[in-house]
Amino acid sequence: MEFITSSRGAPKLCFDSFTYTKKKSSKTTITWECSQRRTLECKGAVITDSPATEIRSSREHNHEKDDSHVGGLKVRKEIQLSVQANRGWPGQIIADKMFSQPVEVRVAAGTTETIKRGIRRKRAGDAPNNPEKLDAIPSPLPESYTHQLVYDNDSGSDRVLVSVRSQTGGLIFRRTQPRFEPATWNVNTATLNDEARTNNVCEAWNNGFRCLVGHVNPSLWTVISCFEKDAAMVEAEILRVQRGQPSKKPARKGTVRYQKTLKTLCQQLSNGQKTVEEFLQAIGGHIRLR
Template identity: 40%
Template sequence: MELIATSRGGRKLLHEGYAYTKQRAHESSVRWECSKKKTAMCKGSLITDVNVSRVHAVTGHTHAADNVAMSALKVRKEIMDTAEARGGRPGQILADKLATCPLEVRAALGKRESLKRQIRRAKRGAAPPNLKAMEGAPCPFPGRCGRKLPESGRPFITCDDGPEDSRLLGFASDDGPELLRAARGWPVGGTHSTAPRHFAQLFCVRVPPPQAAVALDRRQLHAEG
């Protein structure tokens, strides 16, 4: 049993030739559903403990196990990790990794051009999470999914209160929290229509910047007068 991160920031659980995605979590267990639930109409599922270290129950699948596909998922993850950590030309990264892969695993990985595009996204740190809902989003939210601020290099994401359905993500500039603290009031605007996909509500909190004062000596005042 092995957990791997996908190229879009999600997670898959690999077990005995099948891949699963998280369906829901309980106090003492986690339920996973077959990743081919839609494409193969498969009702296979798996129940693990909350630490995903032990299998409690398995529901059968409508398709055969595919160990080659599982190996391809692992290799794809290794390729993207290498791209993020070391960089380099996509063609060279692929050549180095595929040199030791069996032919059937290479075929299961798909087209080289598609892999190169994924490598470029991984290098840019711009691969967004593939979410059906906020449940299942990586926690904490990966910094690579949020643009870094040019003035400090810190992530734009300033808070993440957990993976529950009511999860709240906060984004702010470096001086944003201090401006909020100093402001007398917070004009808040909220809208459903422009909220990004997978988010129920988007709130924008605006505060005026502090008033700037410039000290002028008498000569400057006389010249301006």
């Protein structure tokens, strides 16, 4: 018998490969009911003493034991606990914890995007309150927020903070001739057919693997280890697809609205409702600078 904390902070009892949530308590006993009571209409329950140290009685479940589900809850809890001490990328934290787990446990733990959201919520909850004015920024900054800080003049209302997102701290520009003619990469037809206009799928993997490695010049053994971790996550996703539960990254409402706008403009150009000049002016009004 052991306890873990749910994503909402409530205690969960793990016993004999089943999980239970607290139903009611008295001065001497606590009643726990099966966590699958709603999804599977299970009436399984146990009664412990108060505080819970031993099982006094139990009621049978209408479903089989699920070691993978219990293991998934435990590994998610480990990830949440490690977030407090590890300021690394969410994908890197997840891969480190999931790599040694069986594939069934990886699937039961949930999709990568779901766990990442939990990590971000945890970090947001642990972060200091946002200052309402410059004078309210703490001085010095908390140690966990200074790893990318390169300059802090610490001068009150005239304070200047400079941080970088890369080890070089700058950008490099170069001018080259286009390798492919515009007709090769024109995405007008792809926009009209609701097809992908970019290689974002490849870029997403590339960015995720870069975060998993964690630094610019890794050793051969680090790269091999990261490939193994990435393969473990892919194996879990394949099993999830085979079970008919493919993970789907939610699209932002702004992105969906932006895609519809681009498609409408391309349709108006194709139908002759807009000239090329009008089309380019309309497109220019939707360019987003970050």
